[in-house]
Amino acid sequence: MSAPSRRPKGRPPGRRRLRNRPRNRRASDSGSPGTLRIGVATSDNGPPAASGARGEPSLAARTEDALERAAAINRRVQSPDCRGPLFGLPVAVKDNIAVRGLPSTSGSALLRDYRAPYDATVVTRLRQAGAIILGTANLDEFGMGSSTTRGFRGPTRNPVDPTRITGGSSGGPAAAVAAGAVPAALGTDTGGSVRQPAAHCGIFAIRPTYGRVSRYGITAYASSFDQVGCLATDLRVLGHVLSQIAGGDPRDATSVSRKVPDFAAAAARPELPRRIVTVGDADLEVLDAPSQRAFHAAVGRFEEAGCEIRRIGLPNPESSVAAYYLLACAEASSNLSRFDGIRYGHRRAGQESLPTTFRESRTQGFGTEVRRRILLGTTVLSRGYRDAIYGAATEARRQITARVLSAFDHGALLLLPITKVPPRHLADPVPATADYDGDRFTILAALAGVPAIAVPAGERSGLPFGVELMAPPWNEAALFSAAAAFSAIPSAAARRSRSPSPGAAGVR
Amino acid sequence: MQYETVIGLEVHVQLHTRSKMFCGCPADYQAAEPNTRTCPVCLGLPGALPVINRRAVEYTVLTGLALNCRIPEFTKFDRKNYPYPDLMKGYQISQYDLPLALDGFLEIDGDTQLGLGRRRIGVERVHLEEDVAKLQHFPGEGYSLVDVNRSGVPLMEVVSKPDMRSAEEARQYLTLLHSIVQYLGVSTGNMQDGNFRCDANVSIRPVGSQILGTRTEVKNMNSFRAVYQALEYEVVRQREVIEDGGAVVQETRGWIEEREVTVSQRSKEYAHDYRYFPEPDLPPLRIGPERVAELAAELPEFAPQRSARFQADLALSGYDADLLAGSRSMANYFETTLTLAATAKEVANWMLGDLARLLNQDHREIDASPVTPQRLADLLALVADGTLSTSLAKTVLEEMYATGGEPADIVREQGLGQISDTGAIEAAVAEAIAANPKAVADYISGKDTAARFLMGQVMRLTKGQAQPELALRLVQEGLELQKTRGSLEP
Numbered sequence: 001m002s003a004p005s006r007r008p009k010g011r012p013p014g015r016r017r018l019r020n021r022p023r024n025r026r027a028s029d030s031g032s033p034g035t036l037r038i039g040v041a042t043s044d045n046g047p048p049a050a051s052g053a054r055g056e057p058s059l060a061a062r063t064e065d066a067l068e069r070a071a072a073i074n075r076r077v078q079s080p081d082c083r084g085p086l087f088g089l090p091v092a093v094k095d096n097i098a099v100r101g102l103p104s105t106s107g108s109a110l111l112r113d114y115r116a117p118y119d120a121t122v123v124t125r126l127r128q129a130g131a132i133i134l135g136t137a138n139l140d141e142f143g144m145g146s147s148t149t150r151g152f153r154g155p156t157r158n159p160v161d162p163t164r165i166t167g168g169s170s171g172g173p174a175a176a177v178a179a180g181a182v183p184a185a186l187g188t189d190t191g192g193s194v195r196q197p198a199a200h201c202g203i204f205a206i207r208p209t210y211g212r213v214s215r216y217g218i219t220a221y222a223s224s225f226d227q228v229g230c231l232a233t234d235l236r237v238l239g240h241v242l243s244q245i246a247g248g249d250p251r252d253a254t255s256v257s258r259k260v261p262d263f264a265a266a267a268a269r270p271e272l273p274r275r276i277v278t279v280g281d282a283d284l285e286v287l288d289a290p291s292q293r294a295f296h297a298a299v300g301r302f303e304e305a306g307c308e309i310r311r312i313g314l315p316n317p318e319s320s321v322a323a324y325y326l327l328a329c330a331e332a333s334s335n336l337s338r339f340d341g342i343r344y345g346h347r348r349a350g351q352e353s354l355p356t357t358f359r360e361s362r363t364q365g366f367g368t369e370v371r372r373r374i375l376l377g378t379t380v381l382s383r384g385y386r387d388a389i390y391g392a393a394t395e396a397r398r399q400i401t402a403r404v405l406s407a408f409d410h411g412a413l414l415l416l417p418i419t420k421v422p423p424r425h426l427a428d429p430v431p432a433t434a435d436y437d438g439d440r441f442t443i444l445a446a447l448a449g450v451p452a453i454a455v456p457a458g459e460r461s462g463l464p465f466g467v468e469l470m471a472p473p474w475n476e477a478a479l480f481s482a483a484a485a486f487s488a489i490p491s492a493a494a495r496r497s498r499s500p501s502p503g504a505a506g507v508r
Numbered sequence: 509m510q511y512e513t514v515i516g517l518e519v520h521v522q523l524h525t526r527s528k529m530f531c532g533c534p535a536d537y538q539a540a541e542p543n544t545r546t547c548p549v550c551l552g553l554p555g556a557l558p559v560i561n562r563r564a565v566e567y568t569v570l571t572g573l574a575l576n577c578r579i580p581e582f583t584k585f586d587r588k589n590y591p592y593p594d595l596m597k598g599y600q601i602s603q604y605d606l607p608l609a610l611d612g613f614l615e616i617d618g619d620t621q622l623g624l625g626r627r628r629i630g631v632e633r634v635h636l637e638e639d640v641a642k643l644q645h646f647p648g649e650g651y652s653l654v655d656v657n658r659s660g661v662p663l664m665e666v667v668s669k670p671d672m673r674s675a676e677e678a679r680q681y682l683t684l685l686h687s688i689v690q691y692l693g694v695s696t697g698n699m700q701d702g703n704f705r706c707d708a709n710v711s712i713r714p715v716g717s718q719i720l721g722t723r724t725e726v727k728n729m730n731s732f733r734a735v736y737q738a739l740e741y742e743v744v745r746q747r748e749v750i751e752d753g754g755a756v757v758q759e760t761r762g763w764i765e766e767r768e769v770t771v772s773q774r775s776k777e778y779a780h781d782y783r784y785f786p787e788p789d790l791p792p793l794r795i796g797p798e799r800v801a802e803l804a805a806e807l808p809e810f811a812p813q814r815s816a817r818f819q820a821d822l823a824l825s826g827y828d829a830d831l832l833a834g835s836r837s838m839a840n841y842f843e844t845t846l847t848l849a850a851t852a853k854e855v856a857n858w859m860l861g862d863l864a865r866l867l868n869q870d871h872r873e874i875d876a877s878p879v880t881p882q883r884l885a886d887l888l889a890l891v892a893d894g895t896l897s898t899s900l901a902k903t904v905l906e907e908m909y910a911t912g913g914e915p916a917d918i919v920r921e922q923g924l925g926q927i928s929d930t931g932a933i934e935a936a937v938a939e940a941i942a943a944n945p946k947a948v949a950d951y952i953s954g955k956d957t958a959a960r961f962l963m964g965q966v967m968r969l970t971k972g973q974a975q976p977e978l979a980l981r982l983v984q985e986g987l988e989l990q991k992t993r994g995s996l997e998p
Binding site: 216 | 551552554555556557558559593597599650783785788789791
């Protein structure tokens with residue numbers, strides 16, 4: 001679904017002021033049929049399903065289905081039967097998360113006609129809380145990308161500036177939330193795929209500790225990196241969603257049975273950490289000048305609010321990127337082997353030998369970036385390379401993890417940039433290879449398995465700018481509290497002009 | 509030139525668990541309609557994840573212990589990557605460098621023809637993996653069918669060291685391994701059903717050489733006999749190749765039962781690169797020494813030891829003892845029947861004789877016998893107290909087998925009790941004598957065997973219920989009386 005076509009008069013085209021973004025109400029808030037209002041808004045804007053008003057897809061909605069469910073839930077809302085905070089809440093999920101009966105394409109032509117015959121555990125848990133799965137949202141193919149331009153349905157536009165990309169790979173969920181179509185969305189984060197589009201769209205997003213949320217029903221990209229992430233404009237909604245979907249799952253042997261804290265409560269308890277550990281200027285040189293200034297401003301906000309700032313060198317940046325991509329592609333090359341056209345998905349037409357059928361079905365079905373990463377990963381695992389490359393990358397991961405964990409002393413949280421430059425224009429020439437180095441900040445949390453939250457931190461160059469906070473494993477609560485506190489700190493400019501911050505969406 | 513044979517065996521044993529290896533689907537796929545034992549996990553659908561079947565791990569550890577293996581504290585699963593239509597995920601979850609059991613052995617009697625005595629055949633490793641789907645080919649039709657029921661069934665692989673020196677030794681090893689997995693109850697071990705599959709690696713080398721010759725892999729042997737014949741054939745084939753001046757090609761060869769030959773299937777010049785790496789969806793397992801000790805305590809007495817005990821304590825012949833101890837259910841049945849006050853020799857005879865015959869006709873295992881140990885013991889008691897003759901008891905046994913009834917009930921219902929009433933038998937004797945004057949004449953003229961003939965007639969007339977010894981005695985008495993009368997008559 002594209003950005004709502006209301007554009008305030010008198011404003012320069014192609015930009016939307018952040019403060020005009022609609023607030024999302026909980027269904028139980030006003031007693032009014034809030035859920036139906038959103039459903040109606042969707043159908044007012046034109047035909048539902050894959051294409052929005054301008055033909056750019058970000059949300060494939062089963063609107064009639066959702067409307068029926070919303071109506072049913074609305075009937076219950078009026079009765080004392082109404083349950084928890086997610087009751088009636090419409091949620092969009094990334095198109096690599098299985099929703100029974102809906103297309104589950106992972107953005108790939110190979111799975112164009114594939115429908116999930118079962119629900120992912122996170123979907124089941126959302127349903128159990130009475131949330132409504134509005135539909136699936138666009139992504140880069142199989143999660144491989146940072147732009148949400150590489151899916152077979154095409155690119156998703158940034159609601160803040162529709163001439164620009166959203167970032168990726170969870171660009172669809174980010175856009176749906178940023179555009180106000182849904183108050184919350186689920187994405188997946190393998191190397192930053194939930195945090196980076198959140199930063200580009202000016203919303204919150206959390207990547208939980210590895211093992212916090214079940215991966216059952218998530219089309220795997222890199223198994224030891226993938227985690228379901230949540231996106232929202234409201235920190236407490238974010239917290240409610242994470243608390244609901246988190247928790248051990250007997251269907252996922254890598255999930256951990258550990259008591260799930262009330263993250264919404266943590267969001268309602270703003271608390272800054274005593275110490276912020278961040279990187280020095282040398283590591284920030286990769287950012288463009290406005291981004292550097294914006295990051296310094298964010299650090300400044302923490303400092304002025306009383307946090308002790310400690311600066312370290314970014315742990316092994318070049319080897320981190322290399323280790324991440326080598327390991328992720330290795331795992332991906334294996335995870336994607338199941339797509340052979342034999343039982344489901346695209347199969348090469350006509351009768352040919354088995355090797356030809358395998359090879360051509362996959363070549364026809366997969367996009368360029370996916371094929372590139374599969375070949376890379378296959379090479380990494382091949383005889384003669386495996387010990388030298390996969391082995392070395394595994395060892396590098398161990399060392400990087402140790403370095404990241406050692407930064408969390410004395411209750412410190414890590415503060416890092418997310419992006420190097422603003423989101424590019426869709427019309428810009430497409431780079432031949434994805435910018436792997438652009439992930440250099442976000443991959444650390446994925447390598448180490450620690451939780452990380454993307455927090456809106458103002459604008460730079462007129463576009464949203466976000467930073468990420470990282471915490472030791474299982475301490476997402478500290479991230480919620482710190483994000484809440486940070487968002488409540490007025491920026492220096494705002495204090496100067498004595499007007500409410502145009503920055504991050506407020507926390508209620 | 510004398511050649512030495514070098515044989516190693518890889519045996520895949522399907523484990524008798526309730527569920528599959530990595531999902532909750534029922535593992536009993538044999539009788540099911542195609543593609544009815546499936547779920548997202550064993551179908552390899554996007555988003556599906558494996559979870560470990562604990563019982564399968566325990567069964568594998570038990571087998572490792574029974575094979576005298578070392579059970580390492582840490583074990584893990586790995587992905588074995590290769591594309592094939594019977595492999596749902598494009599990789600098989602198996603074990604690579606940290607298998608569940610290592611460095612074990614089995615003791616066999618050795619090939620006496622080679623002058624080898626009792627010795628150990630090394631077991632390299634025992635590991636756990638998942639089975640693949642079943643393909644059905646229709647040559648010339650242009651399609652094949654996939655049945656996913658078998659995909660994900662737990663498979664235990666036992667890899668021997670190349671220590672066997674003849675087809676005979678391979679047969680012994682296989683038989684013993686088969687007996688062990690049956691005894692443990694970890695598998696039904698049925699080669700015909702595909703529960704127990706054997707592949708062999710065969711090579712030959714000049715006697716005294718320490719270097720291994722080029723080996724071939726022999727597959728498609730579907731019975732113990734086939735293994736024996738295939739290995740014998742392959743050794744001869746390799747020797748002929750070398751003696752003709754050629755070299756053995758490293759390849760996979762299939763055993764063709766109908767033609768009794770091995771045929772080249774594909775060249776094994778380069779092994780597949782399976783790109784093994786640790787399975788990221790499954791955490792490594794720690795099997796602590798305490799758990800290993802608990803499992804070791806569960807090991808039963810295996811066939812060789814049980815047979816030895818039957819021979820020593822119960823004075824059974826080696827042949828009978830081996831047969832009775834051959835399967836755990838047979839041995840258990842035997843010992844249970846003994847506790848119900850029967851003698852070992854009697855039970856052994858009946859079990860290995862008539863009961864075995866009835867079971868074999870139906871291809872039934874003793875577990876499925878309608879004749880329970882209790883009923884067998886009861887039947888033997890009726891023979892012991894004279895109620896039934898042995899031959900009548902056989903008839904009763906057949907009835908028991910057919911109907912599942914109690915022996916006493918059958919005897920009563922059919923009036924089969926042995927007749928030991930002299931008067932009743934005498935009537936039959938008189939009738940037999942009157943009806944067979946020639947036999948009587950034969951007896952009088954000195955042919956003692958005629959008495960037996962007449963006894964047979966008496967048995968027939970009493971529907972086999974006359975007590976045989978009594979019948980014979982009365983026949984003889986009757987005939988003597990005839991002799992006396994005859995000599996008295998002018």
